[in-house]
Amino acid sequence: MGRGRAKAKQTKVARDLKYRTFETDFGALARELHGDDEDAEQAEPEKYDRWSEHPDPRRD
Template identity: 50%
Template sequence: MGRGRQKAKHTKVARELKYFSPDTNYSALERELASASERASAEDPWAEYASKYNSDDEDED
């Protein structure tokens, strides 16, 4: 395929992506964002090990 045809197809796809506005499912978006915030607020499973093995002492070298 020549560069002209390739560029024309790419331009067509880019134009469709730019100007096409799909219907947004706000309830699905709300569920997804709510589940993401629940995961973010969960306790860090490695916090116990971090506090046990990480020391603030720089003199140990």
């Protein structure tokens, strides 16, 4: 008892996902997955330049 509502909700969500049309920006998705964001490339060197002056304790 009580399983009916949960199953009905799961069915509703599954149908919504199956039949909904999404406007996917595949270019933005590829940039996010591959890290081709120009802002991130500019921020990375600054972060590492700050620590480049200090010796790496693992290499001693």
